[in-house]
Structure formats: C-alpha cells, structure tokens
Amino acid sequence: MTNEANKAIDANSITIDGETVPFDAGQTIMDAALAVKIYIPHLCHYPGLTPAGNCRLCMVEANGKSVAACVTQAQSGQQVSSNTPELNAARLSITQMLFVEGNHICPSCEKSGNCRLQAMGYYLGMLEEHFHQFNPRREIDASHSTVLLDRDRCILCDLCVRASRDVDKKNVFAIAGRGIHARLIVNTASGKLGDSNIEAKDLAAKICPVGAILIRERSFDSPVAERIYDRQSISDTAMTEHVPRKEDDRG
Amino acid sequence: MLVVMKNQSWPHSLIFDKQHLLHRLYTLQQQDRHISAETIVRVAGEFNLPVSQVASVVDFYSFFYRKPVGRYHMLLSNCTSCGYQAGKTDLLKMLCRSLNVDPGVTRADGLVSISETSCIGMCDHGASMLINGIPLVGLDETKVTRIAGLVEQQLTLCQWPQDWFQITRSIRQSGMLLNNTGSSGNSLTKALSAGPGRTLDMIEHSGLRGRGGAGFSAGKKWRLCREATGDAHYVVCNADEGEPGTFKDRVLLQCHAGALFEGMTICALVIGARKGYLYLRGEYRYLLAHLQEALELHYSNNLLGCSILGHAGFDFDIEIVVGAGAYICGEESALIESLEGKPGVPRIRPPFPVTHGYLGQPTAVNNVETFIAAAYIVTHGSDNFRMAGTEQSTGSKILSVSGDCRNPGIYEYAFGVSIQEILDDCGADNVQAVQIGGPAGTLVAHRDFRRRISFEGVSTGGSFLVFGENRDLLTVNQNFARFFAHESCGFCTPCRVGTRLMEGSLQKIVDGRAVAADIEEIKRLSSLIMRYSHCGLGHTAANHMLDSLRQFPGLFEKRIMQQAFSPQIDLEAALETARQITHRDDADAHLD
Ligand SMILES: Cc1cc2nc3c(=O)[nH]c(=O)nc-3n(C[C@H](O)[C@H](O)[C@H](O)COP(=O)(O)O)c2cc1C
Ligand code: SF4
Ligand code: SF4
Numbered sequence: 001m002t003n004e005a006n007k008a009i010d011a012n013s014i015t016i017d018g019e020t021v022p023f024d025a026g027q028t029i030m031d032a033a034l035a036v037k038i039y040i041p042h043l044c045h046y047p048g049l050t051p052a053g054n055c056r057l058c059m060v061e062a063n064g065k066s067v068a069a070c071v072t073q074a075q076s077g078q079q080v081s082s083n084t085p086e087l088n089a090a091r092l093s094i095t096q097m098l099f100v101e102g103n104h105i106c107p108s109c110e111k112s113g114n115c116r117l118q119a120m121g122y123y124l125g126m127l128e129e130h131f132h133q134f135n136p137r138r139e140i141d142a143s144h145s146t147v148l149l150d151r152d153r154c155i156l157c158d159l160c161v162r163a164s165r166d167v168d169k170k171n172v173f174a175i176a177g178r179g180i181h182a183r184l185i186v187n188t189a190s191g192k193l194g195d196s197n198i199e200a201k202d203l204a205a206k207i208c209p210v211g212a213i214l215i216r217e218r219s220f221d222s223p224v225a226e227r228i229y230d231r232q233s234i235s236d237t238a239m240t241e242h243v244p245r246k247e248d249d250r251g
Numbered sequence: 252m253l254v255v256m257k258n259q260s261w262p263h264s265l266i267f268d269k270q271h272l273l274h275r276l277y278t279l280q281q282q283d284r285h286i287s288a289e290t291i292v293r294v295a296g297e298f299n300l301p302v303s304q305v306a307s308v309v310d311f312y313s314f315f316y317r318k319p320v321g322r323y324h325m326l327l328s329n330c331t332s333c334g335y336q337a338g339k340t341d342l343l344k345m346l347c348r349s350l351n352v353d354p355g356v357t358r359a360d361g362l363v364s365i366s367e368t369s370c371i372g373m374c375d376h377g378a379s380m381l382i383n384g385i386p387l388v389g390l391d392e393t394k395v396t397r398i399a400g401l402v403e404q405q406l407t408l409c410q411w412p413q414d415w416f417q418i419t420r421s422i423r424q425s426g427m428l429l430n431n432t433g434s435s436g437n438s439l440t441k442a443l444s445a446g447p448g449r450t451l452d453m454i455e456h457s458g459l460r461g462r463g464g465a466g467f468s469a470g471k472k473w474r475l476c477r478e479a480t481g482d483a484h485y486v487v488c489n490a491d492e493g494e495p496g497t498f499k500d501r502v503l504l505q506c507h508a509g510a511l512f513e514g515m516t517i518c519a520l521v522i523g524a525r526k527g528y529l530y531l532r533g534e535y536r537y538l539l540a541h542l543q544e545a546l547e548l549h550y551s552n553n554l555l556g557c558s559i560l561g562h563a564g565f566d567f568d569i570e571i572v573v574g575a576g577a578y579i580c581g582e583e584s585a586l587i588e589s590l591e592g593k594p595g596v597p598r599i600r601p602p603f604p605v606t607h608g609y610l611g612q613p614t615a616v617n618n619v620e621t622f623i624a625a626a627y628i629v630t631h632g633s634d635n636f637r638m639a640g641t642e643q644s645t646g647s648k649i650l651s652v653s654g655d656c657r658n659p660g661i662y663e664y665a666f667g668v669s670i671q672e673i674l675d676d677c678g679a680d681n682v683q684a685v686q687i688g689g690p691a692g693t694l695v696a697h698r699d700f701r702r703r704i705s706f707e708g709v710s711t712g713g714s715f716l717v718f719g720e721n722r723d724l725l726t727v728n729q730n731f732a733r734f735f736a737h738e739s740c741g742f743c744t745p746c747r748v749g750t751r752l753m754e755g756s757l758q759k760i761v762d763g764r765a766v767a768a769d770i771e772e773i774k775r776l777s778s779l780i781m782r783y784s785h786c787g788l789g790h791t792a793a794n795h796m797l798d799s800l801r802q803f804p805g806l807f808e809k810r811i812m813q814q815a816f817s818p819q820i821d822l823e824a825a826l827e828t829a830r831q832i833t834h835r836d837d838a839d840a841h842l843d
Contacts, residue, residue, distance in 0.1 A: 053599055053743070053785060054742050054743050054744065054785070055743075055744055056743050056744050056745055056783045056784070056785070059782075059783045066782045066783060068785070071599045073601075090779055090782070090783055093775075093779055094744050094745060094779070094783065097744050097745070097748035097749065097752070098744060098748070100748070101744075101747075101748045131748075131752055131819075132752075132755065132819040132820055134748075134751070156741070156747075171301055171303070173303070174301070174303035174304065174306070174307050175307065175741075176303070176306050176307035176309075176310040176311070176594070177307075177310040177311065177741065178310070178311050178312075178313075178577070178594070178738075178739070178740055178741050179736065179737065179738070179739040179740065179741040179747060179750075179751075180736070180739070180741065180747060180748070180751050181310070181741065182741035182742075182747065185303055185306055185307065185310075186303070187301050187302055187303035188302065189288070189292045189302055190288075191288070191306070
C-alpha cells in the first residue's frame with residue numbers, strides 16, 4: 001500500500017486489538033466496534049440510546065489509558081485494546097460485583113436464559129460469585145397490572161430511565177439515593193408503578209437487561225432451554241440490538 | 252483608589268436565591284425536620300420538575316432526611332482529626348448512651364437524634380459536631396455530659412455556653428496570601444486598567460496552578476474558557492472543601508472573602524462572564540451570613556453589580572449556593588450538576604466545564620485559594636509571585652495541618668517546603684507518617700519526610716494529617732475506606748460496589764480473620780476501583796490502601812492468620828439477625 005493510502009485510512013480509523021476499524025466523526029469507540037461486529041462487553045449500553053457509562057464493562061485501553069468505550073469518542077489513530085486477559089478479568093470482577101450487590105437467584109428467576117447479566121457471566125467464564133453477598137433488602141412493586149418491578153435484580157444500568165425519558169417520552173423512572181443506597185424509583189407521587197402511565201409495549205418495559213422489569217404473565221412464553229442465551233452468546237445478540245428506528249414504528 | 256457608589260441597589264435574591272431547589276428543600280426541612288413524600292410532590296409542583304428529580308435530590312444529599320430528625324440534631328464528625336474517635340473515648344457512643352438514643356434513630360419523644368458525618372472541617376478544633384447545622388467544637392467527655400444535660404433541659408442553643416461555638420482562625424504561619432489582608436479593590440482596579448487580555452497574560456505568566464488538588468494551570472483554564480463560544484460564560488468558586496483534614500478554605504472564606512470575590516470578578520473580566528456562583532459546602536452554612544455581608548459590601552463599593560468601578564458594560568453578580576452534604580460535589584462536574592439542582596453525579600468528561608459547564612455553557616471552576624492567588628498576582632505582579640515556590644509550582648500553598656501535633660492550624664509556605672519542616676513548625680514529635688492531600692492523597696512514612704510539597708513532589712489540596720507513633724494506621728485505613736464507601740455517588744459499579752467490598756475486607760483484617768490471600772485480594776480490588784471507575788473519587792479511593800500496604804506491610808502481616816483460607820462471612824455476626832427475630836440471646840444462640 002502506498003503511504004498516501006495509509007494516511008487516508010489513518011485519518012478516520014482506529015485499531016481495536018490490532019484490527020483497523022473505520023469510524024465517522026462523533027462516533028464512540030463502541031459505535032465503531034459494533035459497526036464492524038467487534039464485540040466489546042457491555043450491559044448499560046444499548047445502541048440508539050444516549051450512552052451512560054455506568055456499568056464499566058466496556059472498559060478498554062485507548063492509547064494506554066483506561067476508558068469506557070461507550071462514552072469515549074473515537075479519535076484518528078487511536079490504538080484500542082479490548083479483548084485482553086487483563087481486561088476480561090476486570091470485566092469478570094465487575095460482573096461479579098453486580099451479582100453480589102443485588103439478589104440474583106438465577107434458578108428461580110423467570111428471566112433466566114433471557115438475562116444479559118447471566119449471559120455476561122457465561123461469556124466471561126464466571127464460575128462463582130467470588131465476593132460476599134450483600135443481601136440487600138429491596139422493595140418489589142407489583143402495583144401495575146402488566147408490568148412488574150422487582151428491584152432485587154436491578155443492576156442500576158439506567159436503560160429503563162433513558163428509554164422511558166428519551167424514546168417513550170414518559171419519564172417513568174429515575175435512579176435515586178447515593179452510593180450503595182442507589183435504587184430505581186418511579187416518577188409518581190406515590191412512587192408506585194401502578195400510578196404511572198407505563199405500558200407493556202413501551203421500550204422501558206422491555207429493555208431491562210435483567211429480571212427487574214418484567215412483563216407479567218409472559219414468564220413461560222418460551223420454555224427453559226429455548227431462551228435467547230440458551231441458543232446464542234451475548235456477543236452475537238449484541239450485534240443485532242438497536243432501539244426501534246422510526247421506520248420500524250410505522251411498519 | 253476605591254470608587255464608592257452607595258446609591259446602587261441590588262436585590263438580595265442576587266446573592267442568595269431562596270428559590271434554588273437545594274435552598275427551598277432546606278427551608279422546608281427546617282420547618283418539618285424532614286422532607287416528606289408530600290413535600291417532595293409539592294416542591295416538584297412549585298419548580299415544575301418531575302417528582303423523581305426532587306426525590307433523587309433529597310435522597311442523594313446526606314443533610315436531607317426522609318424521616319423526622321430530633322429537635323436537637325447532632326452530627327458528629329468522623330474524621331481522623333475532628334472525629335468522635337480522635338481521642339481515647341468513643342464520644343458518639345458516649346453521647347448516645349447519655350441521651351438514651353441509638354445512632355441514626357430519632358428518639359421516640361422527637362427531642363434528639365445523633366448520627367455521624369464526614370469531616371466537617373474543624374480539624375484544628377478537636378472533636379466536633381454540627382448541632383442543628385452549627386459547628387460545636389472541642390468535644391470531650393465533660394462537654395458530652397454537659398451537652399446531654401442541656402438537651403434534656405431543652406435549653407435553646409443561645410443559652411448554651413457560647414465559647415463552644417467559637418471558631419478561631421488559628422493562622423499559625425502567614426505568607427504572601429494570608430498577609431495580604433483587606434480587600435481594597437486594588438487588584439480589580441489594576442485588572443480593569445490592564446484589560447482582560449493582559450490580565451490573562453499575567454495569570455498565565457505567573458504559572459498559577461489550581462489549588463483544589465489537581466493543579467491544572469489556571470491561566471490555561473481561563474484562556475480555554477474565554478475562547479469557548481456560548482450564550483453566557485460562568486465563574487464558579489469551588490468552596491465544597493470536602494477532603495477530610497482540609498479547612499483552609501473555611502479560614503479563607505472567613506478572613507479573605509473580599510480577595511476571593513475580587514479574584515472571581517477578575518476571572519469574569521477575563522472570560523467574559525456576567526454571573527458567578529460560590530458553591531459553599533453545607534457544613535459551612537454557618538458562614539453564609541458573613542459571606543452575604545461581604546458580598547453586600549462589594550456591591551456597595553461597586554466592586555460587583557453593574558458598570559463595575561465605573562466601567563460601562565462590565566457587569567458581574569455573585570450568587571451563593573449552599574450544598575447539603577456530599578463530598579462528591581467537590582468534583583467540578585458534580586458540583587455543576589448540584590448547582591443545577593440535581594444529584595451530584597459527575598458528568599462524562601470530555602467535554603470539560605470550560606466548554607460545557609453550568610447550563611451547558613463555558614464555565615471556569617476554581618478553588619477558593621486559586622481565586623485569591625489570582626487577585627494577589629494581579630496586584631503584585633506575576634514575577635513577584637514566581638519568586639516563591641519552585642519552577643513547576645510557583646507561589647505559596649496554604650496547608651491545613653491537624654492530627655497528632657501541638658499546633659494544628661493554617662500554615663502558608665512557599666511550594667518546595669519539606670515535610671519535616673512543617674512537622675517541626677507544628678510541633679509534631681515521634682511522627683510515624685503523614686497523610687498528605689487527605690484520604691485521596693498520599694501516605695508518607697517517616698523515612699521520606701525529606702520529600703517536598705509541590706505538584707511535582709507530594710501534591711495536596713491542603714490536607715496534612717499527622718499520625719504519631721501511637722496511632723494504629725490500620726484504623727486510619729478503615730476510617731478512610733468507610734469515608735469513600737459513604738461518599739461514593741453510586742453511579743459506576745467498581746466504585747459503588749468496590750468501596751463497600753474494601754470496607755468489608757479491611758474489617759476482616761482488623762478482626763484478625765484474614766489470611767494472606769485476602770491481602771492479595773485487597774490489592775486486586777484496589778486496582779479495579781482505581782482503574783475502572785468513572786471519576787476522580789474512584790480513581791483515588793484506594794490510594795491509601797496501596798500506600799499502607801507498600802510502606803507498612805508489617806501492619807497487615809501481624810494480623811494475618813496462618814492458614815490458607817478463612818471465609819469472608821463472620822458466622823457469629825451473621826446470626827445476629829436470627830437472634831433478633833427470635834428474641835434469643837442465650838448461649839445456644841451463639842457459636843461458642
Ligand atoms: C472527589 C473529588 C472531590 C473534590 N473536591 C474538591 C474540593 O472540595 N475543592 C476543590 O477546590 N476542588 C475539589 N476537587 C477538584 C475539582 O474537581 C476541580 O479540579 C477544582 O475545583 C478546580 O479548581 P482549581 O483548578 O482551582 O483547583 C475534587 C475532585 C474530586 C474528584
Ligand atoms: S430496572 Fe432494569 S433497566 Fe432499569 S436500571 Fe434496573 S436493571 Fe437497568
Ligand atoms: S467513581 Fe464513584 S463517585 Fe465517581 S462516578 Fe463512579 S461511583 Fe460516582
């Protein structure tokens with residue numbers, strides 16, 4: 001390749017684990033990676049929603065600095081490493097932190113098999129929870145006729161907050177409380193979901209990566225062993241995820 | 252010369268806006284001693300905000316309560332210097348026992364509630380508390396007994412001995428900034444005659460770096476902000492002073508408020524701002540009246556307001572916003588969120604406040620001391636300033652010295668001063684280590700006392716904690732670990748969960764239940780928190796652990812059990828809930 005051609009690539013590309021990846025101005029490292037089907041583990045990111053950067057699973061090394069890929073703009077010539085033993089070990093620990101912080105009893109959870117936290121555990125080779133359990137006491141909200149909120153499983157990813165505010169335009173959720181006391185709250189005077197205008201068809205009701213927000217009476221729609229992550233890895237499903245686009249809505 | 256224009260009037264709401272969300276919530280809480288669900292709904296209506304935003308603000312800040320606190324509400328500092336465990340007796344326990352109340356639970360008659368709080372910046376005054384928001388200093392066993400009596404008698408605070416509330420200035424050593432008393436308007440006059448461009452050159456040439464801790468060039472920040480485009484530019488003074496062991500901003504606000512406001516006004520001139528904010532930590536609310544007066548004086552001397560010092564078109568106002576108990580609000584982007592009436596969760600940076608700050612507009616955020624130094628530089632010239640300090644750290648640094656020394660207080664030194672020199676000055680003998688820059692800073696052991704204070708040496712925002720040979724450094728680590736776990740904003744996983752795990756791991760060591768593998772685990776956890784967290788709090792939250800492990804490995808080794816594994820869980824303690832539920836405390840309900 002000529003020097004000229006090389007430069008042309010460098011001007012709008014980065015490398016991820018040695019692979020050259022193009023990007024458009026304004027794209028994050030995560031956007032650029034997903035566009036060429038490179039998987040960088042993530043839980044609080046969902047294409048089409050504004051990234052938040054809270055779960056920290058997408059931590060990569062960009063030019064030697066640890067950054068969250070979902071909130072870091074791609075910059076020409078940036079050298080990113082992601083799929084390294086060190087970073088995957090850190091991701092495993094962060095996943096374990098999310099497990100012990102809440103109450104995740106997978107065998108009795110109806111989201112099992114469809115849960116992205118559980119799938120992340122599988123993907124990263126998690127065999128135990130490692131840290132001691134926090135066993136927090138958290139409130140369940142069963143006040144709504146079709147949507148159930150079981151805070152025990154909430155990983156504070158903020159996806160429902162953004163989906164409700166930015167896509168559904170209902171602003172049903174928020175995260176309140178500091179530090180380990182952070183928790184999901186409902187934007188109603190009573191604090192109850194039943195008093196909100198959320199509906200089962202809303203993105204906010206469907207986007208929860210874990211079994212914290214559930215559509216009621218659907219738990220056995222797909223039998224165990226035929227659920228999403230029984231058939232696919234989270235690294236595959238992540239390639240197809242996107243907030244419904246305007247055209248889809250019309251169709 | 253000062254131009255006095257007494258006829259100017261200004262609305263008080265310019266100085267202190269009662270309608271700021273934090274202030275409104277504070278006022279309502281003063282009436283009801285808590286913020287009820289109904290109040291949240293009402294305030295949301297008043298401010299036309301989502302109920303969830305008001306609720307998340309109430310739940311974020313330590314000084315807002317969902318349940319009624321006592322008519323005497325006492326918050327004892329838990330800092331290693333002004334904390335309830337700074338002496339031999341646990342004063343919190345003692346006070347609770349005397350008043351027959353559990354920590355954090357309001358007494359059934361509603362008279363009293365007692366809790367602890369992070370450092371309240373009274374480290375030069377011994378053990379201290381905030382009682383109904385007012386600092387009461389120099390606590391000891393006698394005082395605690397008397398306090399219990401006064402509370403039971405229900406005497407109002409003005410009937411209590413007034414010397415208990417006396418906050419002295421304890422300036423032990425003055426340098427260029429502290430000697431420069433009284434604000435005359437001199438520096439502002441000079442800045443106005445030099446013009447914004449040349450004033451900025453002066454600040455840049457002085458080499459002034461931020462005094463809040465990070466040490467970013469003030470001149471560069473102001474230039475970036477000046478060059479950034481926006482609908483408006485803002486000046487913000489960071490008076491959140493939350494790093495345990497720091498109290499120099501408290502003294503500066505008390506004694507040098509004039510110079511501070513001039514510094515902020517000079518910044519406004521340089522960056523083109525018409526509005527500035529002073530973000531005052533909730534712990535320093537008692538300074539509010541004093542600061543309001545100082546601002547009023549500035550207005551009446553036309554050092555603020557419209558056409559400042561007769562310069563048509565140069566208008567600048569300063570408003571005070573009082574926080575409500577959150578260390579993270581010292582982080583500049585969290586501070587801005589708080590100014591905007593939101594929980595103090597740090598923003599994603601970049602973009603930085605210089606381009607996208609308050610209300611998304613270009614904003615220069617600086618520490619109290621930085622603005623005062625800027626005012627000094629404009630008056631005395633940048634060469635004068637550069638004469639003090641080192642090549643990379645010009646000028647002076649004001650330190651808050653406390654802990655195991657005879658003369659705690661404020662010391663101003665030219666940068667480059669050695670740690671030993673400071674220890675000699677403050678009357679500290681037999682020191683085993685100093686913690687410089689607070690829990691987020693650096694632990695320096697005795698053998699390194701020749702090291703120097705500067706940005707290129709040992710850097711500090713002002714905290715200088717002295718630990719004598721009798722201190723158990725492990726309990727210091729424990730104290731710091733609790734601090735970070737309590738102050739983590741909760742936004743990101745490694746810090747929210749990791750700081751809690753760290754607390755647990757340390758407890759295991761202190762309890763003598765840890766094995767060698769636990770030490771390795773702590774190192775791994777430290778690096779996870781520090782490398783993968785979102786903001787500076789997480790990035791520095793484990794410094795103290797790694798420093799201790801590196802410099803005092805013996806501390807840990809001597810408490811380690813010689814076996815391969817021991818469970819994290821303390822079985823005996825874990826049975827406590829079961830004992831409570833079954834109302835049992837007999838021998839069979841215990842393990843041994
Ligand atoms: C957790 C945390 C707490 C901080 N607390 C303070 C503080 O109390 N006061 C302060 O001036 N800067 C504090 N900072 C630094 C500010 O983010 C910011 O750098 C500073 O206000 C800039 O002013 P300066 O350049 O004049 O120092 C803190 C930073 C972090 C990460
Ligand atoms: S409820 Fe689900 S989507 Fe919402 S913050 Fe919790 S885990 Fe995320
Ligand atoms: S590092 Fe800690 S304080 Fe900073 S954003 Fe994360 S949780 Fe909040």
